[in-house]
Amino acid sequence: xxxxxxxxxxxxxxxxxxxxxxxxxxxxxxxxxxxxxxxxxxxxxxxxxxxxxxxxxxxxxxxxxxxxxxxxxxxxxxxxxxxxxxxxxxxxxxxxxxxxxxxxxxxxxxxxxxxxxxxxxxxxxxxxxxxxxxxxxxxxxxxxxxxxxxxxxxxxxxxxxxxxxxxxxxxxxxxxxxxxxxxxxxxxxxxxxxxxxxxxxxxxxxxxxxxxxxxxxxxxxxxxxxxxxxxxxxxxxxxxxxxxxxxxxxxxxxxxxxxxxxxxxxxxxxxxxxxxxxxxxxxxxxxxxxxxxxxxxxxxxxxxxxxxxxxxxxxxxxxxxxxxxxxxxxxxxxxxxxxxxxxxxxxxxxxxxxxxxxxxxxxxxxxxxxxxxxxxxxxxxxxxxxxxxxxxxxxxxxxxxxxxxxxxxxxxxxxxxxxxxxxxxxxxxxxxxxxxxxxxxxxxxxxxxxxxxxxxxxxxxxxxxxxxxxxxxxxxxxxxxxxxxxxxxxxxxxxxxxxxxxxxxxxxxxxxxxxxxxxxxxxxxxxxxxxxxxxxxxxxxxxxxxxxxxxxxxxxxxxxxxxxxxxxxxxxxxxxxxxxxxxxxxxxxxxxxxxxxxxxxxxxxxxxxxxxxxxxxxxxxxxxxxxxxxxxxxxxxxxxxxxxxxxxxxxxxxxxxxxxxxxxxxxxxxxxxxxxxxxxxxxxxxxxxxxxxxxxxxxxxxxxxxxxxxxxxxxxxxxxxxxxxxxxxxxxxxxxxxxxxxxxxxxxxxxxxxxxxxxxxxxxxxxxxxxxxxxxxxxxxxxxxxxxxxxxxxxxxxxxxxxxxxxxxxxxxxxxxxxxxxxxxxxxxxxxxxxxxxxxxxxxxxxxxxxxxxxxxxxxxxxxxxxxxxxxxxxxxxxxxxxxxxxxxxxxxxxxxxxxxxxxxxxxxxxxxxxxxxxxxxxxxxxxxxxxxxxxxxxxxxxxxxxxxxxx
Ligand SMILES: O=C(CO)[C@@H](O)[C@H](O)[C@H](O)[C@H](O)COP(=O)(O)O
Ligand SMILES: O=C[C@H](O)COP(=O)(O)O
Numbered sequence: 019x020x021x022x023x024x025x026x027x028x029x030x031x032x033x034x035x036x037x038x039x040x041x042x043x044x045x046x047x048x049x050x051x052x053x054x055x056x057x058x059x060x061x062x063x064x065x066x067x068x069x070x071x072x073x074x075x076x077x078x079x080x081x082x083x084x085x086x087x088x089x090x091x092x093x094x095x096x097x098x099x100x101x102x103x104x105x106x107x108x109x110x111x112x113x114x115x116x117x118x119x120x121x122x123x124x125x126x127x128x129x130x131x132x133x134x135x136x137x138x139x140x141x142x143x144x145x146x147x148x149x150x151x152x153x154x155x156x157x158x159x160x161x162x163x164x165x166x167x168x169x170x171x172x173x174x175x176x177x178x179x180x181x182x183x184x185x186x187x188x189x190x191x192x193x194x195x196x197x198x199x200x201x202x203x204x205x206x207x208x209x210x211x212x213x214x215x216x217x218x219x220x221x222x223x224x225x226x227x228x229x230x231x232x233x234x235x236x237x238x239x240x241x242x243x244x245x246x247x248x249x250x251x252x253x254x255x256x257x258x259x260x261x262x263x264x265x266x267x268x269x270x271x272x273x274x275x276x277x278x279x280x281x282x283x284x285x286x287x288x289x290x291x292x293x294x295x296x297x298x299x300x301x302x303x304x305x306x307x308x309x310x311x312x313x314x315x316x317x318x319x320x321x322x323x324x325x326x327x328x329x330x331x332x333x334x335x336x337x338x339x340x341x342x343x344x345x346x347x348x349x350x351x352x353x354x355x356x357x358x359x360x361x362x363x364x365x366x367x368x369x370x371x372x373x374x375x376x377x378x379x380x381x382x383x384x385x386x387x388x389x390x391x392x393x394x395x396x397x398x399x400x401x402x403x404x405x406x407x408x409x410x411x412x413x414x415x416x417x418x419x420x421x422x423x424x425x426x427x428x429x430x431x432x433x434x435x436x437x438x439x440x441x442x443x444x445x446x447x448x449x450x451x452x453x454x455x456x457x458x459x460x461x462x463x464x465x466x467x468x469x470x471x472x473x474x475x476x477x478x479x480x481x482x483x484x485x486x487x488x489x490x491x492x493x494x495x496x497x498x499x500x501x502x503x504x505x506x507x508x509x510x511x512x513x514x515x516x517x518x519x520x521x522x523x524x525x526x527x528x529x530x531x532x533x534x535x536x537x538x539x540x541x542x543x544x545x546x547x548x549x550x551x552x553x554x555x556x557x558x559x560x561x562x563x564x565x566x567x568x569x570x571x572x573x574x575x576x577x578x579x580x581x582x583x584x585x586x587x588x589x590x591x592x593x594x595x596x597x598x599x600x601x602x603x604x605x606x607x608x609x610x611x612x613x614x615x616x617x618x619x620x621x622x623x624x625x626x627x628x629x630x631x632x633x634x635x636x637x638x639x640x641x642x643x644x645x646x647x648x649x650x651x652x653x654x655x656x657x658x659x660x661x662x663x664x665x666x667x668x669x670x671x672x673x674x675x676x677x678x679x680x681x682x683x684x685x686x687x688x689x690x691x692x693x694x695x696x697x698x699x700x701x702x703x704x705x706x707x708x709x710x711x712x713x714x715x716x717x718x719x720x721x722x723x724x725x726x727x728x729x730x731x732x733x734x735x736x737x738x739x740x741x742x743x744x745x746x747x748x749x750x751x752x753x754x755x756x757x758x759x760x761x762x763x764x765x766x767x768x769x770x771x772x773x774x775x776x777x778x779x780x781x782x783x784x785x786x787x788x789x790x791x792x793x794x795x796x797x798x799x800x801x802x803x804x805x806x807x808x809x810x811x812x813x814x815x816x817x818x819x820x821x822x823x824x825x826x827x828x829x830x831x832x833x834x835x836x837x838x839x840x841x842x843x844x845x846x847x848x849x850x851x852x853x854x855x856x857x858x859x860x861x862x863x864x865x866x867x868x869x870x871x872x873x874x875x876x877x878x879x880x881x882x883x884x885x886x887x888x889x890x891x892x893x894x895x896x897x898x899x900x901x902x903x904x905x906x907x908x909x910x911x912x913x914x915x916x917x918x919x920x921x922x923x924x925x926x927x928x929x930x931x932x933x934x935x936x937x938x939x940x941x942x943x944x945x946x947x948x949x950x951x952x953x954x955x956x957x958x959x960x961x962x963x964x965x966x967x968x969x970x
Contacts, residue, residue, distance in 0.1 A: 029338040031063040036343050037320035039129050041066035043327045046077040050113045065121050065129035067114050068325040071138050072384040079391035092399050096630045099393040100639025108158055115160035122162035133188040135166035138381035147176035155185050164188040169197050174204045181208025186223040191377045193229055194370035198270050201226050205294045209286050220290035228270055229300035230313050233263035236369045251362055258358050260308055264316045265352035271345045297323040302330045311338045319345030386427055386641045393644040402749040405756050409744055410737040418660050422652045426642040436638035444775045451777035453599035457608045458629045465623050472616045480509035480535040483617045486551040487539030488515050489889025490602020493680040494611035500676035501751050505619025515886045519915040519924040520855040531562035536571045537614050541596050543579025553918040574613045601777050603684045606758050625755050632756030636763040647763025655771020657715045665714045665878040667699040671721035681761055683890035688765045688776040690894020697847055699878045704732040707739030711876050713845045716743040781897035788934030796922045813958055817948040819940035835969035838947045842875045842903045852907040853884035853932040863959050874970035885931040896942050908932045909951035
């Protein structure tokens with residue numbers, strides 16, 4: 019665009035003679051910076067500027083104008099894409115506001131405005147618009163700013179409110195006279211409210227933006243269609259072609275003139291109010307058949323604005339004419355055009371209604387695309403600070419995932435998620451469980467408290483840190499312990515989540531109680547295991563250090579819990595609170611993960627900052643196609659619901675492999691219910707493609723600098739064989755913090771696809787109830803209720819409910835196991851659930867056993883230890899799809915341990931848990947068999963392994 023030549027006055031300048039102000043419908047940083055904007059103001063008399071999402075999309079989506087500032091911001095701060103966009107946009111708006119300020123001053127606040135639109139996503143949300151308009155006004159802080167609010171039914175009350183609040187408002191997206199009348203009413207009422215409250219009205223400016231050319235675009239297309247079809251009214255139709263929009267605008271202007279004559283306005287005017295001017299928008303000519311300055315020349319009139327796009331502005335400067343105050347000419351003709359349009363059934367009311375909807379959604383689309391472009395730049399600049407994801411999906415799944423992501427975009431679902439809108443799931447109490455969305459920022463704000471704790475813990479010189487907790491309270495800390503290892507100057511972090519007496523004894527042997535920090539972790543504070551483990555180790559500590567024992571104990575628990583009361587009573591060293599609105603499995607980035615990590619010496623601020631990168635990347639403003647959490651969750655949800663691929667198989671580089679144990683709980687407990695769900699498959703050694711069915715999605719967590727070539731190759735083979743693989747590359751271990759958050763979002767997203775509530779765990783509760791019944795019975799009678807095996811073969815006894823027993827007839831181990839595993843069908847999975855010590859030998863055993871089953875049956879397998887999995891995958895096994903075939907293994911304990919203060923022992927608790935678990939599996943109609951080993955465990959396990967091999 020060239021500034022006007024000085025030789026003659028620009029026709030744009032001449033509009034002033036008719037009291038019309040030309041504004042520019044365009045913003046771009048380069049244009050402001052290179053002096054072009056200033057030249058338009060000086061030479062052409064441009065008196066204002068409007069922006070909208072489509073304008074910013076063009077400005078920021080193309081070229082490199084903004085790159086320097088993006089670099090600068092990202093070098094200093096961790097921000098979301100929408101925050102980044104807003105910073106850029108606000109700077110642009112401020113720059114333009116400064117250029118226009120002299121116009122604002124000389125026109126005494128009539129002109130010299132620059133407009134910034136509230137997020138188009140809020141066009142149908144009154145409360146959101148009210149909030150956002152105020153927030154943007156405060157953020158820009160320039161007197162010559164106008165906030166743009168759409169003139170929708172939902173926008174009108176917001177306009178009234180914000181005018182009453184004293185903010186300059188540009189009402190956008192007006193097409194119909196009816197909508198305009200409502201807006202005038204809102205504007206007058208807003209000013210009246212101020213007068214009533216004794217506030218000044220003089221400085222409040224407003225424009226009502228009537229969109230013009232889009233009306234002709236729609237009406238003319240209909241005319242052309244009918245003429246082409248040989249309509250009997252063709253001549254009459256052709257006569258109004260290209261005339262309806264201007265006629266509509268003229269009548270809007272007539273309405274404004276009437277308002278200006280009203281008593282209502284007279285009172286406001288007397289109080290110093292300035293009028294709300296009509297602003298003609300959408301004034302670029304779209305139909306080449308018309309003059310390229312049509313919507314400038316025909317809309318000239320006093321006290322109006324025409325916001326003109328650059329090309330039209332250039333054209334008008336070049337060959338525009340000013341035929342007069344065209345707005346008020348031939349009003350009768352305008353009425354005739356509209357009457358004709360009605361007679362001919364052109365349905366102007368219908369068209370304007372559609373145009374509002376289209377206008378809203380096209381600004382939404384533009385904003386999505388704008389945020390997508392900014393996010394792309396942001397990701398490129400952040401580079402290795404972010405984990406990277408590659409999707410290798412078969413064509414049909416890939417297409418369905420893309421469609422799914424677009425569906426999420428269109429429905430604004432990620433914004434609903436962040437807005438805690440329960441209708442995204444089942445409309446139950448989901449909104450109450452979403453505090454994890456904000457916890458990282460909140461913990462960073464309070465990081466000094468954690469850092470002080472870390473300093474003290476170091477000074478006290480603990481040699482070990484022993485965490486006692488289950489599920490959500492133990493699995494996150496376990497990942498941190500396994501991933502980060504021991505830190506110099508800090509105790510080694512051990513995580514105990516078992517009631518197996520041998521395992522407890524083993525952990526006792528690992529610590530020196532006089533130099534151990536014990537962390538008892540339970541959100542509810544009422545969970546059986548941490549409570550009895552606390553009783554046990556409190557005794558151990560007392561024996562070692564007497565009265566000082568309490569000073570070695572820290573509790574992490576939700577406020578008001580039983581554990582909190584115990585910790586207070588006993589005088590624990592510290593009590594860290596949890597958040598009631600975060601469920602256990604979503605708690606790793608709250609104190610439940612952070613306190614043990616801090617105690618073990620993990621650099622906690624850096625860890626949280628990494629997590630914040632994850633939070634910002636999956637924020638509401640990151641469109642689904644570039645939002646890591648939504649992408650992963652959509653792959654999970656779409657693969658499961660549309661392709662039967664519901665086994666989420668997690669593969670990982672050795673150093674970060676424990677992440678799978680945490681993800682397992684998150685996925686299974688969140689999604690496995692009401693017969694639906696995803697079944698996580700963790701730690702199943704990779705095999706060739708022939709070993710897998712078509713029910714899997716693989717996720718490969720690859721730690722770039724420590725990756726295994728062999729694993730890469732195995733994954734490549736899977737991809738080549740057409741298996742869906744999502745590869746997530748971490749550039750350093752600490753980035754598991756980002757992944758924690760991403761997987762939380764992904765699980766919530768998958769939950770929406772599955773139509774379940776991802777925040778409850780009904781079936782975990784069921785087995786807790788069964789266990790409680792059994793331990794109470796033990797306390798009453800001194801024994802667990804008796805039970806009879808349906809078969810015994812040497813040291814192995816077999817138990818099942820009547821239905822499973824009937825299906826498993828046969829007396830020998832071989833016959834029973836064969837019958838059991840013969841029930842496995844393609845698409846099923848097998849769970850080996852062992853209530854024994856989890857040590858190197860048993861882990862190897864379970865791993866060999868599951869792999870033998872997988873390879874023989876070509877099904878997914880889960881290898882789990884009880885009672886730990888009860889707080890994790892146990893939910894999906896009972897509540898999820900009935901595709902699991904379970905082999906529960908129990909054994910006599912070689913040694914038992916007392917539970918201080920209780921009649922029952924750890925061995926009794928474990929037995930009760932196994933039986934409670936089995937009863938619920940059976941009650942849910944699952945294919946389940948329990949085998950109990952008498953005597954030597956290793957021998958028993960060996961004979962089960964060889965019997966399974968023979969049976970499958
Ligand atoms: O600020 C405004 C209206 O207040 C303008 O930026 C308005 O959004 C634009 O004129 C229109 O969106 C442009 O419409 P069109 O030329 O794409 O039909
Ligand atoms: O995942 C949660 C476990 O069931 C443990 O719950 P808790 O933290 O309330 O003890």
